[in-house]
Amino acid sequence: MAAEAEDTNFETFASFSYLLSPLILRALADLGFSRPTLVQQKAIPLALENRDVLARARTGSGKTAAYCIPLIQKILTAKAVGTPHGDRPVLGFPHKSTLGPLLRFVGSGPRGGFATEHQSVDFSADS
Numbered sequence: 001m002a003a004e005a006e007d008t009n010f011e012t013f014a015s016f017s018y019l020l021s022p023l024i025l026r027a028l029a030d031l032g033f034s035r036p037t038l039v040q041q042k043a044i045p046l047a048l049e050n051r052d053v054l055a056r057a058r059t060g061s062g063k064t065a066a067y068c069i070p071l072i073q074k075i076l077t078a079k080a081v082g083t084p085h086g087d088r089p090v091l092g093f094p095h096k097s098t099l100g101p102l103l104r105f106v107g108s109g110p111r112g113g114f115a116t117e118h119q120s121v122d123f124s125a126d127s
Contacts, residue, residue, distance in 0.1 A: 010041040019048050021076045024069060037062035044069055 010016060012035055013028045028034075036044070040062045043053045047070035055063055 010036055010045075012036070016044065019045060020069065020073055023076065024072060028069075033065070037066075039063055040066040040069070043067075047071075048073060 013020075013025060013033060016036070017025060038061070039055050039057045043055050043063075043066040046053050047067070053066075055066060057063055
């Protein structure tokens with residue numbers, strides 16, 4: 001699959017159709033996302049291959065979606081094979097301001113049984 005991902009040109013989210021659930025593609029379209037950013041083009045296929053991805057890009061480059069889209073796909077895949085309570089993601093954020101965009105992105109996606117509750121722990125000294 002790695003060679004296939006490297007050779008594929010991901011100009012639209014529809015070009016991810018062999019990797020992503022139709023639920024995710026529909027949610028992306030409903031949110032107005034039609035063209036993946038460069039970081040999404042590169043990171044999503046690698047993350048779906050269970051490869052480690054370290055992405056450094058400017059604010060607004062699509063890093064949150066590049067992380068969340070494969071994460072949601074993996075949750076959907078686990079549910080489809082009958083492991084709904086398998087691994088659960090743990091997200092760490094260096095600052096409270098970075099949590100909002102993630103919760104808005106994940107909270108606006110498909111509701112097919114996703115838990116929308118979250119727990120946050122503030123470890124900062126100024127709280």
